[in-house]
Amino acid sequence: MRLAPTVATETVLSLRAASFGYGDRPVLADADLVVHPGEVVAVLGPNGAGKSTLMKGILGLNELVSGSVTLFGIPSTEFHDRARMGYVPQRHTLSATVRATAEEIVASGRLPRLGWLGRMRATDRQIVARALDVVGLADRAATEVSTLSGGQQRRVLIARALASQPDVLIMDEPTAGVDAASQHVLAAVLERLASRAVTMVIVTHEIGALKRLFTRVVVVDSGRIQFDGTPQQYSTAQGGAHRDHDDHDMHHHDDDELDSEGGVVPRGPLDQLRGHHGWSA
Amino acid sequence: MSDLLTIDFMQRALIAALLVGTVAPMVGIFLVQRRLSLIGDGMGHVALAGVAIGLVTGQGPVLTALVAAVIAAVVIELLRDRGRTNGDVALAVIFYGGIAAGVVIISKAPDGTPANLTKYLFGSILTTQRDDLYVFAALAAVISVTTWALRPRLFAVANDEEYARAVGLPVLALNIVLAVLTAATVVIAMRVVGLLLISALMIVPNAAAQLIARSFSSGVRWAVAFGLVSAVGGVAVSYPLNTPSGGTIVLVAVAIFIVTAAVAAIITRVGQLRHAVAESHDHEHGLECGHLAVPHGDHVDYVHDGHRHAPHEGHYDEHGHDERAGSSNGPVDGAAETTGTRRS
Numbered sequence: 001m002r003l004a005p006t007v008a009t010e011t012v013l014s015l016r017a018a019s020f021g022y023g024d025r026p027v028l029a030d031a032d033l034v035v036h037p038g039e040v041v042a043v044l045g046p047n048g049a050g051k052s053t054l055m056k057g058i059l060g061l062n063e064l065v066s067g068s069v070t071l072f073g074i075p076s077t078e079f080h081d082r083a084r085m086g087y088v089p090q091r092h093t094l095s096a097t098v099r100a101t102a103e104e105i106v107a108s109g110r111l112p113r114l115g116w117l118g119r120m121r122a123t124d125r126q127i128v129a130r131a132l133d134v135v136g137l138a139d140r141a142a143t144e145v146s147t148l149s150g151g152q153q154r155r156v157l158i159a160r161a162l163a164s165q166p167d168v169l170i171m172d173e174p175t176a177g178v179d180a181a182s183q184h185v186l187a188a189v190l191e192r193l194a195s196r197a198v199t200m201v202i203v204t205h206e207i208g209a210l211k212r213l214f215t216r217v218v219v220v221d222s223g224r225i226q227f228d229g230t231p232q233q234y235s236t237a238q239g240g241a242h243r244d245h246d247d248h249d250m251h252h253h254d255d256d257e258l259d260s261e262g263g264v265v266p267r268g269p270l271d272q273l274r275g276h277h278g279w280s281a
Numbered sequence: 282m283s284d285l286l287t288i289d290f291m292q293r294a295l296i297a298a299l300l301v302g303t304v305a306p307m308v309g310i311f312l313v314q315r316r317l318s319l320i321g322d323g324m325g326h327v328a329l330a331g332v333a334i335g336l337v338t339g340q341g342p343v344l345t346a347l348v349a350a351v352i353a354a355v356v357i358e359l360l361r362d363r364g365r366t367n368g369d370v371a372l373a374v375i376f377y378g379g380i381a382a383g384v385v386i387i388s389k390a391p392d393g394t395p396a397n398l399t400k401y402l403f404g405s406i407l408t409t410q411r412d413d414l415y416v417f418a419a420l421a422a423v424i425s426v427t428t429w430a431l432r433p434r435l436f437a438v439a440n441d442e443e444y445a446r447a448v449g450l451p452v453l454a455l456n457i458v459l460a461v462l463t464a465a466t467v468v469i470a471m472r473v474v475g476l477l478l479i480s481a482l483m484i485v486p487n488a489a490a491q492l493i494a495r496s497f498s499s500g501v502r503w504a505v506a507f508g509l510v511s512a513v514g515g516v517a518v519s520y521p522l523n524t525p526s527g528g529t530i531v532l533v534a535v536a537i538f539i540v541t542a543a544v545a546a547i548i549t550r551v552g553q554l555r556h557a558v559a560e561s562h563d564h565e566h567g568l569e570c571g572h573l574a575v576p577h578g579d580h581v582d583y584v585h586d587g588h589r590h591a592p593h594e595g596h597y598d599e600h601g602h603d604e605r606a607g608s609s610n611g612p613v614d615g616a617a618e619t620t621g622t623r624r625s
Contacts, residue, residue: 059447060446060447061443061446061447080449081449082447082448082449083448083449085447085448086448087444087447087448089441089443089444089447091441097313097314097315097316098310098313098314098487098491098497098500099491099494099495099496099497099499099500100436100440100496100497101495101496101497104436104496104497104498105440107433108433108436108437108440108441109448111433111434111437111448111450112448112449112450116434116451117430117431120433136565136567137567139567139574139580139581139592140592142495142496142579143592144495144496151565160444164448181562181564181565182565184565185565185567
């Protein structure tokens with residue numbers, strides 16, 4: 001893929017023959033992946049295929065068994081400016097052990113930029129307020145998060161990641177288990193971020209709701225990266241290699257004017273494509 | 282009450298209660314948040330071994346208890362960081378080893394009577410020494426300043442440890458700091474509350490506060506208020522009632538919890554009766570949703586089909602009729618919406 005010279009000089013992340021896992025047992029092996037600024041990458045695959053392992057490996061949350069990971073041109077072992085990595089974990093609910101407002105949760109995303117003892121200044125508060133605004137929750141800043149809907153809580157987590165002004169957003173299943181109204185808003189939020197050229201790596205099994213967003217599709221299965229290409233190439237590959245009615249299903253979503261509303265149930269077309277892995281884990 | 286204040290040991294006990302009542306809930310909220318409500322209890326067990334060593338060797342038991350509890354705190358956090366399943370068992374070994382060593386060693390001390398042991402386990406207003414107070418005050422100052430300075434970070438780590446790790450917060454260091462703060466709180470509490478009951482003063486005021494708080498910061502404020510009332514009130518009534526101060530303090534805290542739960546339930550019930558819920562709709566109101574936004578007190582109403590909808594928890598409340606421009610079914614244009622948000 002050719003990119004404009006201004007952005008081609010730096011890669012956001014680069015994996016070379018990377019294997020990730022726990023202890024000595026790799027869950028994902030031999031992964032090669034280069035993400036450039038401005039790309040919106042879908043990481044697809046059935047549950048247990050290794051896509052979360054890939055994502056956590058990039059974030060340094062599990063062990064790099066072999067190979068190399070480079071973040072913004074720096075080897076991950078020497079990379080300490082982790083505030084540049086925006087992480088949106090998969091949480092069906094935010095921690096309900098103690099009460100906290102949306103603003104308090106989002107403010108915790110600002111901390112990586114403040115050092116050990118730094119306090120929030122006026123600028124930091126503005127950035128937190130803007131992050132809430134971007135995800136459409138400016139009017140809920142003072143609301144206790146456990147009273148928000150699942151989709152709104154997901155957007156709080158996206159705002160938290162945005163608060164550190166990261167150079168890449170890494171999201172784990174942002175649309176899974178979210179009701180229809182929220183999924184629509186969520187897709188709009190992600191599209192807004194994409195239109196601002198925010199680099200995103202989105203782990204999902206629901207390409208339907210977010211189809212317009214992606215510039216690239218990576219498929220992980222059985223602990224390997226099995227496919228890496230444009231959404232068009234992905235559709236073609238699906239059409240050639242798989243059963244016809246699945247392909248039809250994809251196009252049905254594509255043609256649907258409000259395709260994000262097609263994903264009411266937290267399962268996507270890919271689950272159907274991949275057989276019945278969806279409920280296995 | 283004025284009588285109480287003139288008695289030397291009561292003055293000391295009340296000051297100790299004031300200190301522990303303030304700091305115990307400040308530290309405790311992070312333990313509640315991390316679902317480690319019982320860790321303070323375990324550290325109390327280990328502190329008993331420290332007390333026993335102090336009594337046998339003739340050192341001040343407060344200092345030896347502090348050393349024992351801090352060592353245990355650091356070891357516990359390192360164990361939690363390493364293993365997962367065996368960490369829990371390792372905690373049990375440390376905690377029960379601590380209290381068993383405490384009981385055995387204390388029996389060899391010159392004044393190692395069962396009565397003396399009871400004072401350390403359940404608290405007594407008679408035992409706070411003047412020297413203890415200086416140590417307690419210094420520890421309380423360190424604990425308050427540290428929790429204040431690190432509060433956002435301790436909150437972030439306790440709220441979502443994996444996220445904190447991913448964005449580069451010093452997770453292990455912050456967890457060790459919290460464990461050491463817990464150990465120091467246990468030691469401040471050992472005189473008036475007792476080593477077996479200190480955990481209650483860290484947790485119960487927070488449990489009550491969570492029933493009425495609407496944010497983390499208000500949760501902390503309520504918990505400190507409840508902690509202060511429990512500790513000072515418990516010490517004050519334990520003298521005329523001639524009861525162990527620790528047990529009395531905890532019973533006051535539990536009473537506050539029960540009353541708060543009852544009041545919170547009544548308020549919720551009344552609130553449900555008094556507010557009208559709007560019809561449910563899939564559309565989610567927001568600043569760019571297309572419906573006219575009207576500031577209303579501390580929140581924003583959205584004009585929807587001639588009605589004002591206010592977001593409330595998982596639904597919308599009905600906040601009356603509004604027939605203004607933009608109240609029609611369709612979304613209004615951006616200019617009208619902007620005007621709407623500025624209208625007061």
